[in-house]
Amino acid sequence: MISDFPPAAILILGALLVPFFKGNAKNWYVIILPAVAFYLISQLQIGSSWQVHFFGFDLTFLRVDKLSKVFGYIFTLNATAAFVYAFYVKDSTQHVAALFYIGSALGVVFAGDLVSLYFFWEIMAVASTFLILARKTKKAQAAGMRYILVHVFGGLCLLAGMVIYITETGSIAFNAMTDRNLGTYLILIGILVNAAAPPMQAWLADAYPEATVTGGVILSAYTTKTAVYTLVRGFPGWEILIVVGCIMTIYGIIYALLENDMRRILAYSIINQVGFMVTGVGIGTMMSLNGTVAHAFCHIIYKSLLWMSAGSVLYMTGKSKCTDLGGLYKTMPLSLIFGGIGALAISSFPGTSGFTSKSLIIDGAIHEHLVWVWLVLEIASAGVFLHAGIKFPYFVFFAKDKGLRPGETNKPMLIAMGFMAFMCIFLGLYPQPLYDVLPYEVHYQAYTFNHVVAQLQLLMLSALVFFLFLKLLKRTETISIDTDWFYRKGGRLFYYIMDRGLNGVNALSDRAIARAIPAWLGRFSRTPVSSMVTLYMRATGKDRRSIEDFRREANPEATTLLPMGMPVFISIVFLFSLFVIFAFF
Amino acid sequence: MKQKKEFDYFDRPETIKKLWIMLYAICGLLVVADFFTHRHPHFGFDGFIGFYALLGFVSCSVLILFSKLVALVLKAKEDYYDK
Numbered sequence: 140m141i142s143d144f145p146p147a148a149i150l151i152l153g154a155l156l157v158p159f160f161k162g163n164a165k166n167w168y169v170i171i172l173p174a175v176a177f178y179l180i181s182q183l184q185i186g187s188s189w190q191v192h193f194f195g196f197d198l199t200f201l202r203v204d205k206l207s208k209v210f211g212y213i214f215t216l217n218a219t220a221a222f223v224y225a226f227y228v229k230d231s232t233q234h235v236a237a238l239f240y241i242g243s244a245l246g247v248v249f250a251g252d253l254v255s256l257y258f259f260w261e262i263m264a265v266a267s268t269f270l271i272l273a274r275k276t277k278k279a280q281a282a283g284m285r286y287i288l289v290h291v292f293g294g295l296c297l298l299a300g301m302v303i304y305i306t307e308t309g310s311i312a313f314n315a316m317t318d319r320n321l322g323t324y325l326i327l328i329g330i331l332v333n334a335a336a337p338p339m340q341a342w343l344a345d346a347y348p349e350a351t352v353t354g355g356v357i358l359s360a361y362t363t364k365t366a367v368y369t370l371v372r373g374f375p376g377w378e379i380l381i382v383v384g385c386i387m388t389i390y391g392i393i394y395a396l397l398e399n400d401m402r403r404i405l406a407y408s409i410i411n412q413v414g415f416m417v418t419g420v421g422i423g424t425m426m427s428l429n430g431t432v433a434h435a436f437c438h439i440i441y442k443s444l445l446w447m448s449a450g451s452v453l454y455m456t457g458k459s460k461c462t463d464l465g466g467l468y469k470t471m472p473l474s475l476i477f478g479g480i481g482a483l484a485i486s487s488f489p490g491t492s493g494f495t496s497k498s499l500i501i502d503g504a505i506h507e508h509l510v511w512v513w514l515v516l517e518i519a520s521a522g523v524f525l526h527a528g529i530k531f532p533y534f535v536f537f538a539k540d541k542g543l544r545p546g547e548t549n550k551p552m553l554i555a556m557g558f559m560a561f562m563c564i565f566l567g568l569y570p571q572p573l574y575d576v577l578p579y580e581v582h583y584q585a586y587t588f589n590h591v592v593a594q595l596q597l598l599m600l601s602a603l604v605f606f607l608f609l610k611l612l613k614r615t616e617t618i619s620i621d622t623d624w625f626y627r628k629g630g631r632l633f634y635y636i637m638d639r640g641l642n643g644v645n646a647l648s649d650r651a652i653a654r655a656i657p658a659w660l661g662r663f664s665r666t667p668v669s670s671m672v673t674l675y676m677r678a679t680g681k682d683r684r685s686i687e688d689f690r691r692e693a694n695p696e697a698t699t700l701l702p703m704g705m706p707v708f709i710s711i712v713f714l715f716s717l718f719v720i721f722a723f724f
Numbered sequence: 725m726k727q728k729k730e731f732d733y734f735d736r737p738e739t740i741k742k743l744w745i746m747l748y749a750i751c752g753l754l755v756v757a758d759f760f761t762h763r764h765p766h767f768g769f770d771g772f773i774g775f776y777a778l779l780g781f782v783s784c785s786v787l788i789l790f791s792k793l794v795a796l797v798l799k800a801k802e803d804y805y806d807k
Contacts, residue, residue, distance in 0.1 A: 392787055396787065396788065397799065466735070468734060505766045510767050513766070513767070517779060517783075518787070521779065521780045521787075522783065522784065525787065588760070589761045589762060592757045592758060592776075593775075593776040594776070595754050596751075596754045596758070596774065596776035597776045597777070597780040599750050599754055599777075599780070600776075601783075603751055603781065604785050606744075606747065608788045611788055611789075615799070616802055617800060617801060618799075618800055618802055619799055619800070620797075620798045620799075620804070621798075628805070
């Protein structure tokens, strides 16, 4: 049946035809592709699968259940909006890379086994790198290189873990992992690299802000969220993930508060948001897993929206540092309003999608009586409003007017942002359609008087703190050192040490073994007697002058006191005759 | 020739003053609203009036001050990695 076709194939095969379209037709084509994929995913029957026999494995390229379907929906929905946003981009390379990237993310989500999952995982890493390189700046190229190297490392961890796992269990099926051994931990590490979990998180804030305007929008959604999907599928209830997730939420806030570049603020806030999801996976109850999936769904929408809003500012002004921006509400009111809705949604303001999704995770922690986890998540929720909810719109659109008068951005961008803003509010007011597609049944009502008052107290007091501390939050033209220091500066330090260390040994060997010793041996074999006498005289403490006098006067070799040539000749003749005797007789 | 007056509502000092008053009023009202909620604390210590207001205020203050503290170590010039 045609509808049982892997949706990844539509985007990946469809990408190959992109260069044949010209002008606006190209843009319409790339908008329609994910929309078609969305429709086909909605037609997929739960439980159907599509297998291929390959090198002795039964590869499952399509496994349809509620979990894979909900990620399929949001991936294709977001892709459609992102391509509307990217209507001005006529560069085929970017569109092909984006389609490969999104297609392989769908491939991961619908993969029923580890081998095909790994296959799509790696395509994703490579395709996404092109979205960074497409910016064509020197910084973007360097960041892209670091990005792919980190992902190669993560991919290798994943591969090593899978090899161990498959050898041990004899099965390539990808389901919830129960054994905790080297294999599963390596798989977990490989996935956590993509989820941007510390200490391998710096790649995200390093690379995404260097991507193109539209590249940033697309990148923000897929790599981390496929990792979240993989965690939900493979590692529900692994307690270590609670710790990792809680660290991520706080880490993201601290760095976002320090950051000056608006897209880097949003990049750090991805880490903060994924932290909530990872915590939900670690808690591992039906409610918290539902929460993780719902939050991933809503997060993709509002985070894309925030990147779109920041992207339109970058597109119109060419600037992305808070210190260069400000006062844009006068000329870009629509970008402000749409971005503001995204900012409210990420802060889970009542009435937006964040409120109806994140509450599931927090309630999951409450139900398990995890008091510290709950407290960290509430603190982090307050902090989200600080760094993403207020800081981003305030410094970009208000704050000090820097005299920029760019005017509003183009229509397709506004349409895409308007649609995403509508989704944020729609799912905030009427979350039932989302709850219906979650993996487990939902019995949850976000809108109780208590909950709304509590959430509003938390957020409005955070807002108060922001403006009271505004002087402390004033932007400076600085960057913050992150764990990428170890491979950026540390790498150089390593190079320096190796250069000085190993090349030092090299130079020393060159001087000692290659030059000094042979030279000395050469001298010694030419004048063995006087050399030995010299050594003896030196050892007995004669001064340099008398040694030289002796050598000049005696010159034992020159007087053929010791005929060296003759014995050598005799030995050679002797050795040769031995050789002849052994060889021929 | 007189230029068209730009929309600068949010730059005016009187607007900013109004917004401050609004912000304080909303915060106050929310704490008052807490008197009308049914208290059912999850962990015992979170039952008092204005708990979430206090949590928001304290945690955000601590987060900002903590970030200023780590900034002493972590902040670097923009060309730090280029050198």
